[in-house]
Amino acid sequence: METVNVTTTEKATAVPAVRKKRKWTADHWLAAAFLAPSVVLIFLFVYGFIGWTGYVSLSNWNSLVPDWSFAGLKNYLYLFHDFRFQADLRNTLVFTVLFIAAVIVLGQLLAILLDQKLRGESLFRNIFFFPMALSFVVTGVVWQWLFNPSTGVNLFLKPLGLDGKWYTDTNILGGFHWGKIEFGVPVAIVAVVVAAVWQMTGFAVAMYLAGLRAIPDEVREAARMDGATEFQLYWKIILPLLRPITVSVIIIMAHISLKIFDLIYAMTGPGANFVTDVPGVYMFETTFRGNYYANGAAIAIVMLLSVAIFIVPYLISSRKGGS
Amino acid sequence: MARSVWARPFLYALAIAMSVFFLMPVYVMVATSLKPLDEVTLADMWKLPSTIDWSSYATAFDKLAPNFWNSILLVVPATLLSALLGALNGYVLSKWKFKGADTLFTLILFGMFIPYQSILIPLIQFLREIGLYNTIPGLVFVHVVYGIPITTLMFRNFYAAIPDEMIESAKIDGAGFVRIFRYIMLPLSITGFVVVAIWQFTNIWNEFLFAVTITTSDKQPIMVALQNLSGSQIVQWNVQMAGALLAALPTLLVYIFLGKYFVRGLLAGSVKG
Amino acid sequence: MRKKASAWLALALGIGMALSGCSSSNSSSDHAKQGSQKAGEKLEIFSWWTGAGEEDGLKALIKLFQEKYPDIKVENAAVAGGAGTNAKAVLASRMQGNDPPSTFQVHGGAELNEGWVAAGKMEPLNDLYEKEGWMDKFPKALIDMVSKDGNIYSVPVNIHRGNVLWYNKKIFADNGLQPPKTFDEFFQAADKLKAKGITPLALGDKEPWAATHLFENVLLGTLGTENYKKLWTGELSFNDPQVKQAVETFKKMLGYINEDHSSRNWQDAAQLVAEGKAAMYVMGDWVKGYFVNDLKLKVNQDFGYVPVPNTEGKFMVITDTFGLPKGVKNPDDVKKFLAVLGSVEGQDAFNPLKGSIPARIDADPSKYDEYGKQTMQDFKTAELAPSLAHGSAAPEGFVTKVNQAVNIFVTQKDVKTFIDTLASAAAELKK
Structure with missing residues (x-):
């Protein structure tokens, strides 16, 4: 596999300083003209529509017929007092933390494993990567069966006494009361996390592998000369070098997990007592099934803000890093 | 290399164990889809089928074929158009930079991270207004628009690797914006197009949220039809698994034959712009 | 040179557009081939009947209608999945977009009255009831379930018992x-x-x-x-x-x-x-x-x-009914369909297959199984609850x-x- 050109952009961005002195030619106008449609589309369909959704979230449109009268923060207040939404926030938080942690640990482990020049390496790599080519819907349909309490993995685990209720489990581990809900780790989430990890770990493996391949062999040789064991080599030298990649993995996995919808919709739905519900599913059901448009818009805005917390600093910092 | 004797076997054991975990769902999918209905019981799910029965594929294909075709009609134009737009944008943003180009690029890039729920309500209203709601062209349009950030990012990174000196010398030779694109950038972009096209193909094929909210019944792409397969009747697991496999087949084939480019796309899309 | 490039661009865009256009042009050209352009408007029957028995029932009903009105082109626009929730979502967005199907399945009661009637999206059907003489053919309590403010808005086709x-x-x-x-x-x-x-x-x-x-x-x-x-x-x-x-x-x-x-x-x-x-x-x-x-x-x-x-x-009572949305282009065809749907013949074509009982009280019990017969009897005398x-x-x-x-x-x-x-x-x- 080839390494990525992470650094090339920096080279390119260094150039304009020279070019800036050039005069603005007809070709520049042409360039701008070619870019303009995309810019207009993005401003309209991303920023314009976000604004529109924000407006809907402040309206009274909670039925089949649009009602644009101003409702203030009513819809948001309703949400934050809503059992289901509180449960969603808990579930998303737990899901995100478990999912990212598992993807990072497994991703590094498998990347290092693939870096050991095993025979059949490309076969193993393909096995770890292929779930990424699948749809979350397919993953959901299959794992729903694998974690069905009366079949699936339980058929193996039962003789060992390890069978679980998986996504039908309504227990909340380490629960304490918070708002209207019990805060803690819903056991049912674990099943969904496993499915998500199955699908997305390849992503992290690919990134870490690219990172490992970019580390010059001299680094390893030097460490080995100093008498480091393989374990020390990885733990003390290689893994710290991979840290910037971990940051990227966290950002990417976080934005996937904060807006996750299809996997859960296909695999478990909201679940008993909303133990596997997430804002994406709630937004979909309340807007397009229950016709609570303003409530749905409010959920969407909360989702957007939660993603923006991660993404905006990341985008700004990567821009600064670039120039 | 200084390694203990047992390290290698251990590594192989680990690799094989992990492979089993990754392949388990595939086994279940394939085995179940080849079973006749009466063998699809909860207790026997891990057993191999006693006879190979293709009938669940026939049933699944019967039900999914129109939606499969919808997905093709969606994915092909959407992929081509968004790749083309991305190439143009990437070209402008890497080789014809103007003041504020980087800020503009960052603003465009933000569009690929947003939860699409946050634009869905206006989007549906808009599509309805222009008469594209519940049409494949409508869905094509949506995927082209919301594909702009990622394709632009990929091409921008890709073109950044082409030395500026080439552009400069072409300019000295009198080549303009279009000519440089046509005769220098495009011939060099074949890999870029393959990477972006595979990426967009996979993503659009697998996409669910837009598909389920913008199209209905006979216009629905394959993933929505798969989700609906259980429908309001008995859940026939063999048919569902056969359906899942059929739905996954195109992207799996792309992955198997062009996996290298798929992974490149993934990395290109995930690294800072 | 520039010309060549833009021609190339136009070509690519054209291919893209043509491909994406395919799907929509396909259906209309098929339609044209089959002739019957006279009426132009298809009768689009919207439901969530895609399961085994219910789909058969709907098809039998459509078949009966086609025998009577061979000139009207019917489209079975059934939406699968989620026991009707998917279909309802689809319907909601179509109605909001002023693109109603010719007629659609809706549960009698609030779903009809507080939903579509209250939103001003339905045409009253009192004249149809008068013309067909239905006022005493459906139980009064059932007609009340499909009425709001003295107007009747849909025709019940079947009855399911919930309790x-x-x-x-x-x-x-x-x-x-x-x-x-x-x-x-x-x-x-x-x-x-x-x-x-x-x-x-x-x-x-x-x-x-x-x-x-x-x-x-x-x-x-x-x-x-x-x-x-x-x-x-x-x-x-x-x-x-x-x-x-x-x-x-x-x-x-x-x-x-x-x-x-x-x-x-x-x-x-x-x-x-x-x-x-x-x-x-x-x-x-x-x-x-x-x-x-x-x-x-x-x-x-x-x-x-x-x-x-x-x-x-x-x-x-769970009753599936069909009504006439405002703004359809072929209201007379829709009423013809509703008339068939509300007839004894129509109800007896549909219900035995669907496994429900007819909403009319004068249907033919011999067409129904043991459970159906007894439930039809109960339906006539019991207190109806929505x-x-x-x-x-x-x-x-x-x-x-x-x-x-x-x-x-x-x-x-x-x-x-x-x-x-x-x-x-x-x-x-x-x-």
């Missing part, structure tokens, strides 16, 4: 049990079964409406028809002690259900009874079609049925909230929170 307790005959015989008529008898039988290690009551609330379905039956059994109906008009408060009593009964029932209820849908739960793993099941009579057609069981041999405890002489879980009793938005509250209650079993939630949601209901 049925299905039981496994063999289990009951082996344990010397009689089907329970009251809640007390129910709990006595349940205790006996539980002691034997048999799950007394099956529940499959993966889709939350199934639990709401059980709850509404307990409400009906506890409150009686009159008071049950008053809940939905705001005349009776959810803080009423009777409601509390019903919730307590419901809670007690939940102590007798299968553990994996939340991973099963209604069919999976029915399977428990069919396989002899559970003894009883409260579900609408679409279960009969599932038992007979899909699981090959025999009525009154493998499984039996009685009204849900305390609801004898009461009839929880189902909440199926959208007849209250608007969709309220039902959504009740489903959420029930979903929470099934796990937490917190009576006070549950009633508080119901009471606050009910503030939306009209007084």
